[in-house]
Amino acid sequence: MASFNTIDDLDDAQRVLVRLDLNSPVEDGDVQDNRRFQRHATTVKELAEAGHRVVLMAHQGRPGNDTFVSLDQHADILGGYIDREIQFVDDIYGDDALDAIDSLEAGEVLLLENTRMSDDELPEEAPEVKAETEFVQTLAPHFDAYINDAYSAAHRKHASLVGFPLVLPAFAGRVMETEYEANTAIANREFDGQVTMVVGGTKATDVIGVMETLGDKIDTFCMGGIASHLFLRAAGYDVGYDRHEDLDLYDTQWENNEEIIQELYEERRDQIKLPEGLAYEDDDGERAEHTNEELDAANYDYMDISEATVEKYDPIIRDSDAVFLKGALGVFEDEIFSTGTVGAVKAIAETDCFSVVGGGDTSRSIEMYGMDEDDFDHVSIAGGAYIRALTGDDLPGVELLIDAAN
Ligand SMILES: Nc1ncnc2c1ncn2[C@@H]1O[C@H](COP(=O)(O)OP(=O)(O)OP(=O)(O)O)[C@@H](O)[C@H]1O
Numbered sequence: 001m002a003s004f005n006t007i008d009d010l011d012d013a014q015r016v017l018v019r020l021d022l023n024s025p026v027e028d029g030d031v032q033d034n035r036r037f038q039r040h041a042t043t044v045k046e047l048a049e050a051g052h053r054v055v056l057m058a059h060q061g062r063p064g065n066d067t068f069v070s071l072d073q074h075a076d077i078l079g080g081y082i083d084r085e086i087q088f089v090d091d092i093y094g095d096d097a098l099d100a101i102d103s104l105e106a107g108e109v110l111l112l113e114n115t116r117m118s119d120d121e122l123p124e125e126a127p128e129v130k131a132e133t134e135f136v137q138t139l140a141p142h143f144d145a146y147i148n149d150a151y152s153a154a155h156r157k158h159a160s161l162v163g164f165p166l167v168l169p170a171f172a173g174r175v176m177e178t179e180y181e182a183n184t185a186i187a188n189r190e191f192d193g194q195v196t197m198v199v200g201g202t203k204a205t206d207v208i209g210v211m212e213t214l215g216d217k218i219d220t221f222c223m224g225g226i227a228s229h230l231f232l233r234a235a236g237y238d239v240g241y242d243r244h245e246d247l248d249l250y251d252t253q254w255e256n257n258e259e260i261i262q263e264l265y266e267e268r269r270d271q272i273k274l275p276e277g278l279a280y281e282d283d284d285g286e287r288a289e290h291t292n293e294e295l296d297a298a299n300y301d302y303m304d305i306s307e308a309t310v311e312k313y314d315p316i317i318r319d320s321d322a323v324f325l326k327g328a329l330g331v332f333e334d335e336i337f338s339t340g341t342v343g344a345v346k347a348i349a350e351t352d353c354f355s356v357v358g359g360g361d362t363s364r365s366i367e368m369y370g371m372d373e374d375d376f377d378h379v380s381i382a383g384g385a386y387i388r389a390l391t392g393d394d395l396p397g398v399e400l401l402i403d404a405a406n
Pocket residue numbers: 200201202203224225226302303304326327328329330331332333358359360361362363382383384
């Protein structure tokens with residue numbers, strides 16, 4: 001496996017510039033704590049305890065969005081996980097930032113302002129172009145090493161992610177290391193026995209991409225979510241189209257992908273396991289189910305896979321050597337439609353297989369339904385980067401670390 005240098009390879013007492021991904025939900029201006037803080041805290045704590053001078057960069061939201069806010073709250077939340085103060089400066093590479101950076105003592109930690117507040121950060125450009133920006137050129141001379149821990153943002157060609165590895169010795173942080181190893185294990189097929197992918201969620205293109213790229217590495221696809229309705233439509237059932245004019249969950253996805261869905265369904269019929277039926281909310285607000293033959297998408301909104309489907313997927317998961325999950329099998333946020341997702345996630349947790357759970361939304365089902373992260377080999381904190389890794393796309397931020405090591 002191609003690899004990179006990690007923080008184990010750092011010299012002592014370095015001035016390190018560390019890129020994290022603390023991009024978080026924001027409600028009424030309040031940044032919501034989430035597992036990204038907890039995960040990155042491992043890297044930050046280790047660096048500070050080793051006596052390095054630690055300067056952190058991260059982004060939050062995008063200009064124009066409600067979530068585009070300062071990182072001052074992030075400093076407090078992250079500090080809570082490492083039991084030491086994280087200083088914050090509302091500047092990125094101006095005099096205030098440089099003064100704060102240069103006055104850091106060994107073991108101290110400083111967080112710079114939201115990188116996306118610099119005009120140099122966002123436009124996606126080649127690393128060589130980003131390396132020449134004022135952002136990178138001004139900060140780099142103040143450091144001995146650059147550490148990228150932001151696997152979940154590694155698909156973006158932004159200055160803080162791709163500029164620095166060209167001008168400073170570059171290393172991977174602990175989150176980068178664990179995400180990379182887990183998410184590439186499947187592409188390298190590092191398992192002897194049965195490999196299963198449980199795929200759901202709302203985006204047909206995610207599922208199609210995974211099937212096209214990993215179709216020969218994965219033995220069985222257990223399907224749920226919106227994508228499974230489109231495959232059931234390809235199989236001839238009365239489902240996979242919108243009944244509300246103001247809703248577009250299915251029609252556009254079907255129009256854009258009909259041919260490839262039909263093709264995949266025909267070509268990979270033995271590998272693809274489809275729902276045996278789907279669940280909807282009846283007039284009393286209770287969960288009710290239709291078998292595939294009873295499906296009637298003109299009159300019902302289907303929100304979960306049926307219980308018979310959970311029973312069908314359960315032994316497949318339990319007989320696997322490795323199981324990867326991407327996307328929810330139903331609207332798990334509503335308890336009556338959590339049966340599919342929770343059933344699959346629980347079976348994965350209880351099975352002694354190599355397991356990776358991914359998808360920004362779906363990973364939330366673990367804590368929502370009282371499961372333990374430690375029951376999985378890896379719970380990814382990446383959304384876009386996770387699906388890109390699974391579909392074989394390069395992650396520029398990762399590639400540059402590998403190049404730097406060679
Ligand atoms: N039948 C369904 N109808 C409507 N929504 C569904 C259905 N099945 C699953 N979902 C929704 O899919 C969402 C998760 O899908 P999404 O494509 O966002 O996947 P993810 O991989 O978890 O997230 P992301 O790609 O954003 O990281 C859940 O919030 C769930 O409510």
